[in-house]
Amino acid sequence: MSVLLANTASAEQFESSDPQDKKSTIRVIGRQITEAERRKQANDFVRSTGVANGSDPVARWIEPVCPKVVGIKPEYAAIVESRMREIADLSGIQTDRLDCKANIVVSFTTDAAAVMRNISTKSPSRLAELPPHERSTLVNGNAPVRWWYNVRSQGADGMAVANSDSLLASADATDGRTFNGGIGAESAIGNGTQTVQAYRSTLIGTLEVRALFRANVVIDVKLAEGVPLDAVATYAAMVAFAETSPPTRPMPNSILGLFDQGARVTDPTDWDIALLRTLYSIPHDRAGWKQRRLLVGAIVDASAPAESID
Incomplete structure (x- = not known):
């Protein structure tokens, strides 16, 4: 696990030692994009996450979330669980008490592919809700982080x-x-x-809503080598709290781009938090396309430019 913690080195090394620098005003200068361009970027972002891409109501947690981490030392597991709870609180997602029964399980392993093959062979019912191509990607892919959900439908x-x-x-x-x-x-x-x-x-409104009642996240330590543990925990929170799909394109404005080539994002972005907050505040009993429109609007608002930061 030291490889995951190796890059969590002190943030102080990135701060200026000159007190005068901290009094400076930071001004960001760049091309001002149009409202249409911002909306297109927001729409592309929401679609890339996989959230609300269908016509069905998007699945989200109705019961309080209870993340539990296995496969690493207790002190490291506590860091991941704490970070996930912080993201939930920041996003308006209700969390259960610390001694709760887990409904989100985050597993660290040195061979995620072997874990998924074992589940597919010995406990296939755990993956039964997934379409064949998604099961194949989980079992045969090489992603550093893999996840899936159990979803139930219930009346609004x-x-x-x-x-x-x-x-x-x-x-x-x-x-x-x-x-x-x-x-x-x-x-x-x-x-x-x-x-x-x-x-x-x-x-x-729809008569049906879709509720997440279990999420599984499997993290391959070898494939995630060198990535800060806090960043991995944030990534796990993002995919556990929203019904996302593995990105098929670079995502520079999201923690979901954590494993992209040259990625620099290690914390949730404004877009990430806007997506989660909106997901848990919009009406649950609406068609997916209506919910997607609300999510895109929230991202547009979050991407509004600021003239300066004092």
């Missing part, structure tokens, strides 16, 4: 999923799912064999 009023006659469930569905209805309406889930019952009337 908190009603649980119930079995239902498939014909009744799919009677009004055109794509296997319906999101409108009135008092006592039912929303079909998946293949139409289950329904969510909702006892309210709504024109803009």
